Amino acid sequence: MWVSSLVSILPLVVFAFALPSKDCEHQVKEEVVSPQGWTIFGPAPSDHFINLRIALPQSNFDLLEQHLYEISDPYHERYGAHLTKEEVEDLVAPHPDSVVAVNEWLSSHGIQEEDISRSSAGDWITIKVPVWLVEKMLDTKYYVWKHSTSGEYIVRTTSYSLPKDILDHVELIQPTTMFGTFKRLKSTIHSISQTNSQVQSQNQPPVSDPVTGLTVDASCNTTITITCLQQIYNAVGYTPSAHVGNSVGISGYLGDFANKADLQSFFEDQVPAAAAVNATYNFVSVAGGLDSQDPADASDESDLDTQFAFGLSFPVKSTFFSTAGSPPFDPDVKTPTDTNEPYTDWLDFMLSHPNPPLTISTSYGDDEQTVPESFAIRACAEFAALGARGVSLVFSSGDGGVGDGDSNPTTQKCITNDGKNRTQFIPEFPASCPFVTAVGGTSLFPEQGVFFSGGGFSNYFPRPSYQDAAVQGFLNKLRKGTYSGLFNPNGRAIPDVATQSEFFRVFIGGVPFHVAGTSAASPTFAGFVTLLNDARLKKGLPPLGFLNPLLYSKAASGFNDITVGNNPGCGTEGFNATVGWDAVTGLGT
């Protein structure tokens, strides 16, 4: 079993004919200080295979960014003139010198073109190589690391080097220093509880909000349905079209399966028009992601996301993308394992897709600091590339307020992993990437910011100019010295917007549950973006694409400003919802 799978992965003959590698001086490319929570378990087996991903620098990212801002600015003459796949690929393609230099380096280690797989734009190279060879190539030593609380094992190194002459032709290589394993990529569900088979009728009159003039069923304070969301967000009676080229997608990770029978139960409960035609979604597997339809395998996360995003946008074309998680490394089993993280697989797939969905919601994230900065910057650049093609990317802002857990040294969730052990607010990535829209949470009607709503400031990404006025206004209102040293006031601020996020009535394994979390907010916001795209497409206008420059300018007045609530975390009361943008509910709902 071992031998045959090994041979099928990479012919060993390649190494037998390996040329002697150029004896060029190596220089450290990247280093991590103390991977918090991880300890060395032992040396990595030299014949363990690693799926090594090499990112070549994108030659013209600055230009791509400039295009993106122009076509996303509602006051710019190019607004909505999204780029084609080929135009984006030309901008992110590596410089030919980088391609040649890296090819020569790989070839000096006996790796030939047929062993290499390249992303659509050529900016990522993937090779399957044994540890002994990677160690030689990167002048490093790999170890098996064990996580102190989860007991999980990974194969990593704390530092890697490259020959001087290719140092600038490589942006990053993983898996090397990535200790925030994406196996722990967190679904942003805050809580889940079984509920009644019927929505409780409150025997109470509907409630009106004097500020917005909207009237909402009293039951919406304790159970959120599609009807509630249409009432709260002023979309009652709006019917989108299935025939104007609109589309919406949900991404699922870690073997979270969406269940089609659950979707049908949900439609019967809340979207009769969809139930009447047995509406369903397209399933697409990314990098081997599976699709179990066993009710026992139904995932709360994927059921929530598909039911609300697709329920709000029915009959728009809907797709569920299931991305395989990384199989864990088992030090006792001698089989090759992938030590991939799923974002690159997902991004590879979407960027090579001729027609990705116009709106995509993702209810997963990780503490920003557990994602290496170089990797976060590169993944964020690729979210920008999708935005430039007209895709609206929507992410949950996280469920830990200003930081998951507290500053208690045993949980260490708000302790920096830079070796200094400082207490710091911890934002979520990818929400902290300035090229995606981060969605926080509210509850009740009239709406309030909900305590778990992820909010704060990136320690990696500077504040984008589209946020300057809104965020500076918020910072000016903070009492001088508030949380000084706990957050980066010059960082990209999250969330951008918010929606309801508690008491969502979801069918899981045939049974209705109440689900809470910004996991509910992201697909809800995506559902409404899909309706807005419908309105534009019906008028012959292009889809919205990257949303934020629009949200912070022309569209800002369209939000309900949420001014009640705060988001405690890291042993503090967190930030307050206030008039204007705030770090609990963003611009509002």
Ligand SMILES: *[C@@H]1O[C@H](CO)[C@@H](O)[C@H](O)[C@H]1NC(C)=O
């Ligand atoms: C929801 O609850 C709040 C306070 O708990 C109350 O002020 C509001 O009127 C309720 N809304 C509805 C729709 O019943």
Ligand SMILES: *[C@@H]1O[C@H](CO)[C@@H](O)[C@H](O)[C@H]1NC(C)=O
């Ligand atoms: C929907 O599915 C049900 C049960 O499988 C079936 O009885 C019904 O005919 C279907 N309706 C339509 C419109 O396809």
Ligand SMILES: *[C@@H]1O[C@H](CO)[C@@H](O)[C@H](O)[C@H]1NC(C)=O
């Ligand atoms: C930080 O915490 C780690 C593990 O808890 C400990 O080993 C290290 O000595 C601490 N460093 C400092 C500077 O306190």
Ligand SMILES: *[C@@H]1O[C@H](CO)[C@@H](O)[C@H](O)[C@H]1NC(C)=O
């Ligand atoms: C939040 O509001 C409360 C009550 O007004 C106030 O005491 C507190 O200082 C505010 N917190 C921040 C971070 O502004």
